[in-house]
Amino acid sequence: MDLAELTPELLPYLGQAAYAQLAVFETLSRAVSLAPTAASKEAISRVAALSLARHHGLAAEIRRKGQEPGAVMAPFASTIDDYARDTLGADWYETLVTCYVTSGLLNDFQRQLAAGLAGDVSTRVTQLLSGDDGHGFIVSELRAAIDANPRLASRLAMWGRRLVGDTLLIARSSLKNATRQNDERLEPVFTELIAAHTRRMDVLGLTA
Amino acid sequence: MDLAELTPELLPYLGQAAYAQLAVFETLSRAVSLAPTAASKEAISRVAALSLARHHGLAAEIRRKGQEPGAVMAPFASTIDDYARDTLGADWYETLVTCYVTSGLLNDFQRQLAAGLAGDVSTRVTQLLSGDDGHGFIVSELRAAIDANPRLASRLAMWGRRLVGDTLLIARSSLKNATRQNDERLEPVFTELIAAHTRRMDVLGLTA
Numbered sequence: 001m002d003l004a005e006l007t008p009e010l011l012p013y014l015g016q017a018a019y020a021q022l023a024v025f026e027t028l029s030r031a032v033s034l035a036p037t038a039a040s041k042e043a044i045s046r047v048a049a050l051s052l053a054r055h056h057g058l059a060a061e062i063r064r065k066g067q068e069p070g071a072v073m074a075p076f077a078s079t080i081d082d083y084a085r086d087t088l089g090a091d092w093y094e095t096l097v098t099c100y101v102t103s104g105l106l107n108d109f110q111r112q113l114a115a116g117l118a119g120d121v122s123t124r125v126t127q128l129l130s131g132d133d134g135h136g137f138i139v140s141e142l143r144a145a146i147d148a149n150p151r152l153a154s155r156l157a158m159w160g161r162r163l164v165g166d167t168l169l170i171a172r173s174s175l176k177n178a179t180r181q182n183d184e185r186l187e188p189v190f191t192e193l194i195a196a197h198t199r200r201m202d203v204l205g206l207t208a
Numbered sequence: 209m210d211l212a213e214l215t216p217e218l219l220p221y222l223g224q225a226a227y228a229q230l231a232v233f234e235t236l237s238r239a240v241s242l243a244p245t246a247a248s249k250e251a252i253s254r255v256a257a258l259s260l261a262r263h264h265g266l267a268a269e270i271r272r273k274g275q276e277p278g279a280v281m282a283p284f285a286s287t288i289d290d291y292a293r294d295t296l297g298a299d300w301y302e303t304l305v306t307c308y309v310t311s312g313l314l315n316d317f318q319r320q321l322a323a324g325l326a327g328d329v330s331t332r333v334t335q336l337l338s339g340d341d342g343h344g345f346i347v348s349e350l351r352a353a354i355d356a357n358p359r360l361a362s363r364l365a366m367w368g369r370r371l372v373g374d375t376l377l378i379a380r381s382s383l384k385n386a387t388r389q390n391d392e393r394l395e396p397v398f399t400e401l402i403a404a405h406t407r408r409m410d411v412l413g414l415t416a
Binding site: 033 | 227230233234237238240241247248249250253254257264276277279282
């Protein structure tokens with residue numbers, strides 16, 4: 001099975017996805033504040049704008065169903081807030097890895113799940129989540145730093161492993177909320193998410 | 209005299225304005241993180257997106273002149289970073305007042321100064337800075353809190369006075385950099401900025 005065969009309930013899917021994209025935005029805006037130069041601040045602010053646009057697109061879908069985004073997102077707030085706090089990172093580099101790893105995993109996951117939504121919303125959300133993720137800047141910034149400093153590479157590889165664990169927990173809880181499937185049926189979904197994550201870490205020259 | 213009679217030098221004007229808008233965005237993104245509910249988080253994130261779009265519009269004007277925004281903004285970074293840190297606010301309400309007061313003053317100031325720029329850029333930047341500032345949400349959130357709590361009113365009024373002082377210092381230094389005018393000739397400009405600020409505080413029911 002894959003995620004497209006599931007039919008998630010629309011409002012829980014949108015509420016959780018919208019709030020998670022807002023959390024990714026908050027981490028990116030922290031990266032804007034931590035950025036070491038005006039040039040890197042400007043570059044990462046573009047990635048933040050892309051992530052915020054995804055949040056606003058998902059919030060617009062909630063409004064199309066006649067609901068308020070705040071109310072639909074609220075049940076997921078405390079779990080995702082805890083996750084965001086735990087994955088904030090201790091410095092500019094860790095926070096950049098967080099932005100890259102968590103938004104990569106969440107975008108893949110939410111996009112696959114969107115394929116199973118009923119109606120036009122499936123196409124619109126898939127398109128919304130398929131746009132530029134702005135990762136090009138993050139990759140070039142991290143690769144340059146990692147090439148220059150092997151100790152940074154091992155610290156960031158460890159941080160990546162922590163992030164993938166925490167993010168898959170969020171994805172798993174999201175999937176159970178949205179689809180009411182049991183864990184065994186969902187396992188293959190996670191295998192594919194981890195494979196894509198491993199390829200993203202390879203791009204940085206880090207072992208997943 | 210008014211600001212439109214000055215002819216600011218284009219690149220210093222754009223560099224300082226773009227970096228100041230980025231600082232306003234950073235304060236707004238802190239407000240997103242501090243917001244007490246998912247609904248207020250979503251609402252303030254829209255204000256943050258508007259502010260980020262102003263920054264990106266100014267950065268695009270720098271690129272039109274064949275320059276990199278990072279390099280053009282860099283000379284202004286440390287002064288504005290200090291200002292942003294000093295005006296961050298201690299809680300959700302103070303941070304909202306900061307977003308309202310500082311973006312109000314900076315938008316007014318930058319828009320007036322844009323009128324004196326030479327060429328088409330004057331029209332484009334004026335239009336960019338005349339769009340929706342998203343203040344409607346901030347005003348309704350603050351008015352409700354102030355109506356319910358007179359002690360909050362006096363604390364926020366004091367905070368507003370601190371902010372206007374700090375923000376006018378930034379504006380003054382910006383004007384001297386961009387126009388090489390002396391202080392006496394610039395005084396009437398500040399009188400009008402303060403009058404607009406006073407009207408904004410009135411809207412909140414606070415004394416400027």
